Amino acid sequence: MSEFDNPTFDEAEAVERVTEMMAIPGKSGEEAKVVEYITKRLRKAGVPAKSITTDNANKKSHRKGDTGNLIVKLPGTVKGPRRLMMAHIDTVPLCVGCEPVRDGDYIRSANPETALGGDDRAGASVVLTSILEVLKQKLPHPPLTLLWGVQEEIGLCGARYVAKSKLGNPKLCFNWDGGNPGSATIGATGDYAIEVDVYGIASHAGAHPEAGVSAVGIAARAIEDLQQNGWHGKIEKGRNTGTSNVGVVEGGSATNVVTPHVKLLVEARSHDARFRSKIVDEIRKAFERAAKSLKNDAGKAGRIEFHADLKYEAFALKRTEPVVKIAEQAIQRSGLEPVLGITNGGLDANWMVAHGFPTVTLGCGQEHIHTVDERLNVTDYLDACRVGLLIATATV
Numbered sequence: 001m002s003e004f005d006n007p008t009f010d011e012a013e014a015v016e017r018v019t020e021m022m023a024i025p026g027k028s029g030e031e032a033k034v035v036e037y038i039t040k041r042l043r044k045a046g047v048p049a050k051s052i053t054t055d056n057a058n059k060k061s062h063r064k065g066d067t068g069n070l071i072v073k074l075p076g077t078v079k080g081p082r083r084l085m086m087a088h089i090d091t092v093p094l095c096v097g098c099e100p101v102r103d104g105d106y107i108r109s110a111n112p113e114t115a116l117g118g119d120d121r122a123g124a125s126v127v128l129t130s131i132l133e134v135l136k137q138k139l140p141h142p143p144l145t146l147l148w149g150v151q152e153e154i155g156l157c158g159a160r161y162v163a164k165s166k167l168g169n170p171k172l173c174f175n176w177d178g179g180n181p182g183s184a185t186i187g188a189t190g191d192y193a194i195e196v197d198v199y200g201i202a203s204h205a206g207a208h209p210e211a212g213v214s215a216v217g218i219a220a221r222a223i224e225d226l227q228q229n230g231w232h233g234k235i236e237k238g239r240n241t242g243t244s245n246v247g248v249v250e251g252g253s254a255t256n257v258v259t260p261h262v263k264l265l266v267e268a269r270s271h272d273a274r275f276r277s278k279i280v281d282e283i284r285k286a287f288e289r290a291a292k293s294l295k296n297d298a299g300k301a302g303r304i305e306f307h308a309d310l311k312y313e314a315f316a317l318k319r320t321e322p323v324v325k326i327a328e329q330a331i332q333r334s335g336l337e338p339v340l341g342i343t344n345g346g347l348d349a350n351w352m353v354a355h356g357f358p359t360v361t362l363g364c365g366q367e368h369i370h371t372v373d374e375r376l377n378v379t380d381y382l383d384a385c386r387v388g389l390l391i392a393t394a395t396v
């Protein structure tokens, strides 16, 4: 087919839309204004109020927050499996106060103190643009579910706690969150969040240091053990791979006290669930060994408390799955080169797949996210809108 057959859309309006959406403050847990913006536009385009709901994902998440996920369910005008299009509407806190301005082929924040929020208002705008164009142009479409998720940035909470029963059993799911509009992420790693509390024994550091056991000393020994044995940072053991990172160390209050407690926040990732558990195990053992190895003059040692929580499970879609094929075709039809990939980060798609909804994640022009240098590549964003419209209309 020639590209002549592709539906077209109002590009200026699409750029204006994403600019407006990025200007709305809405860090994780404070997405209500974004929900309001989207709802208003959907209603104006003729979507009946009864087709628009929010769920109570926020009530189930640790952050609580002012709104749940925004879910829109539309019947099809043509037959076909239900398609779901999604993007998260929260941003990292660094985006609050951003002033999006056009700068050549980019949009950036005129406020140098903030990020932009293209992550992921660009994705949210791709989904909104797709459906508004479908309605405006009265384009034939299969049954569609639109999901604007909350609280992605604080641990994929919107997708994790989404009201599955409200989604209408979608068979093919597409998530916009990333850079290159030609990229289709079909797998992602799984991640453990680990908290280690290291307890030493307090004593006066000047008068009786020998009576104490330093929690700092235990932690240092454990980290060195992990480092020495290849369990910290990039991990390669035979054909098994993963990563780990001691990201936060907190503790101590004075130099004249042998530190009785430090808390460490650690993560462990691997695409392989068994190897991921093995990494967690090695981290626990290193801290246990370290705690046993340091003793005070009375022969007493410290101890540790260790908690590991699975933040999200890994997934990998087969290249032959319909959802992957459709994503690939939509990218090709938009004149782009499909790049199928697996990521070492977590995505809302991790939870969607865990819920039984096969989900491919596509790019939408984000660059340098989570930094004050963040910008949106306008050409890439418009290409993502094109991909979105092809998917919404089941042209592919």
Ligand SMILES: [Zn+2]
Binding pocket: 088, 119, 120, 152, 177, 178
């Ligand atoms: Zn994102």
